[in-house]
Amino acid sequence: MAKVLSFGELLLRICPDMDGEWLAENKLPFYVGGAELNVATALALWQVPSAYFTALPENFMAEQLVGYMNNCQIDTSKIYHGGDRVGLYYLPKGKDLKNAGVIYDRANSAFAMLKTGQVNWEQVFEGVSWFHFSAICPALNQAAADVCLEAVKFASSKNITISIDLNYRAKLWQYGKQPVEVIPMLAKYCDLIMGNIWAAEKMLGISVAEVIQTTDDKNIYLEQAKNTSLAIVESFPKCKSVANTFRFDYQKGVRYYTTLFTENDFFVSKEFLAEQILDKVGSGDCFMAGLIYGFVNQNNPQQIVNFAAAAAFNKLFIPSDCTTSTVAEIEQTLAEND
Numbered sequence: 001m002a003k004v005l006s007f008g009e010l011l012l013r014i015c016p017d018m019d020g021e022w023l024a025e026n027k028l029p030f031y032v033g034g035a036e037l038n039v040a041t042a043l044a045l046w047q048v049p050s051a052y053f054t055a056l057p058e059n060f061m062a063e064q065l066v067g068y069m070n071n072c073q074i075d076t077s078k079i080y081h082g083g084d085r086v087g088l089y090y091l092p093k094g095k096d097l098k099n100a101g102v103i104y105d106r107a108n109s110a111f112a113m114l115k116t117g118q119v120n121w122e123q124v125f126e127g128v129s130w131f132h133f134s135a136i137c138p139a140l141n142q143a144a145a146d147v148c149l150e151a152v153k154f155a156s157s158k159n160i161t162i163s164i165d166l167n168y169r170a171k172l173w174q175y176g177k178q179p180v181e182v183i184p185m186l187a188k189y190c191d192l193i194m195g196n197i198w199a200a201e202k203m204l205g206i207s208v209a210e211v212i213q214t215t216d217d218k219n220i221y222l223e224q225a226k227n228t229s230l231a232i233v234e235s236f237p238k239c240k241s242v243a244n245t246f247r248f249d250y251q252k253g254v255r256y257y258t259t260l261f262t263e264n265d266f267f268v269s270k271e272f273l274a275e276q277i278l279d280k281v282g283s284g285d286c287f288m289a290g291l292i293y294g295f296v297n298q299n300n301p302q303q304i305v306n307f308a309a310a311a312a313f314n315k316l317f318i319p320s321d322c323t324t325s326t327v328a329e330i331e332q333t334l335a336e337n338d
Contacts, residue, residue, distance in 0.1 A: 002129040002161075002296040003049040005078065007151060008036030008137050009111035010054045010065060013281065013321055014090045031281075032068060033321025034087075035134045035167055038282045041322040042289035042311070044073040048296055051075035053124055055110040057083050078124045083110025091281065104171055106140065116146045121154040130292060131155040134165040135195075135203055138182050139172035145182050152189040156238075161295075165288045166195025166203050179203040188236050192295070194243040194288050197221070197228045206231045221246055222259065222268060229261030243291055243305070245284060245312065253277075256313050258287060260305035267301045269309035270337050277316040286323045287312035290330075310334045 011034040016022045037052055044050040052074050056062040058081050065086070069076050087106035106112055125131070131151070138145035155162050164187060173179060183203040187193060193200075200206040206228050211220060229242035241262035248255045253275040260267045290308025299307070310333040314325040325333075 001049055003051060003075075003127050004040070004043050004130040004132060004292055004296065005051045005053055005125065005128040006036040006040040006043075007053045007131065007133040007148075008034050009087050009106065009109065009140070010034045010037050010052075010056065011087045011089055011106070014088060016090060016092060018092050031321045032065065033282065035136050035165065035282075035285050036132060037069075038285035038322040039132055039165075039289045039292070040069075040074050041072050042286055043292060045323070045325075046289075046293050046327050048293055049075070051078050051128065053078040053080070055080040055083055055114050057081070057085060057110050061086060080110075080114070080119060082118075083108075083113045085109050087111060102169075102171065106172075112140045112144060114147050115143050116150045119147070119150070121151060125155060125158055125160060128155075128160055130161045130163070130296065132163045132165075132288070132292065134167045134288075135179065135183055135186075135199075136167045136169055136172065138186065139169055139179070141175050142177070145177070148186055152186055156189045161192070162190045163192035163194065163288070163292065164190045165284065166193065166199040167284065168195075168199045168202050180205045184236075187232075188238060190236065190239055192241045192243070192291065193232055193236070193239050194245075194284075194291060196244050196246065197224050200228050200232060200244075204232065204235070206235070216248070218246075218257075225259040226261065226266045229259070229266065233261070241291075241295075243287070243308070245287055245309075247283070254316065256309065256316075258305055258309040258312070260291070260301055260308075262301050262304075265301065267305045269305045270334065272309065272313040272333075272337060274313070274316065279319045280316065282318075282321045282323065283312045283315045285321075286315040286325075289323075306334055307331075310337070 013031045015029040040052040087109035090103040138148045225244040244259045257271040258269040290311035294304030315323045
């Protein structure tokens, strides 16, 4: 089976409550995460050979984090050791990473300080047949964007399948470049592009119809997802598959469904509904992992998009950055939503 290498920054998520009780209790919940590590963790849990590349300092905390990943059955041998610190972010419990309340503390982290020419990509990609990264990496600084480009060029030269998650984090794009100036140069090397119709507009310049801003009609959203997918594969000929997620938060709960364009056909997942959820972080990463899981297992497209959507939906009820849902539990969710 394919070995999947996920590339990105390991982060610690610190979760203060909104009422300040953490000050009185003198403790803060935290989770180990980072979008790409969330993907690597899910794949390892689902018995897909999974490796992770990041940069970590050489200290006892990094050693403990590597031990944690090893216990998750993730291959950590690719990790670059250097730099001074691990990146952090602060997010109140139950909030989304797109929420204005997120606070990033990632400047001068080991990963953010990576430069081109530092990494032995031949060694990193040894035995790897799938490479995954997200648009969060090139959002950090120009050096990180250059390292991403160096990585995808090398992976492409080795005929390694490449996927990107169009994660948009407005607070990270602060070095004078807009996403649309950077991401298309990376996307042209990708075989699978995942995100949503709004991220594709912001990061790839694929416009959405004006009616999208004022509608809640599922049929209109699906039509736009299909049009966006077609525009992406036309603009980026190497890309053969495009996936989009739709999650809507209402007073009465959450509505979730996804789409997949592949093999010149358009597939829509089952729809999932819930009155309450626990944690929004990592759901999109779990969807991405579900897609990769389906493709490397050579499942049919409808199975792929259904499994990925169910995996992402399950993550909404797990209070951590990465999923703990097994394949059997995800399949149970699918069965319950027949």
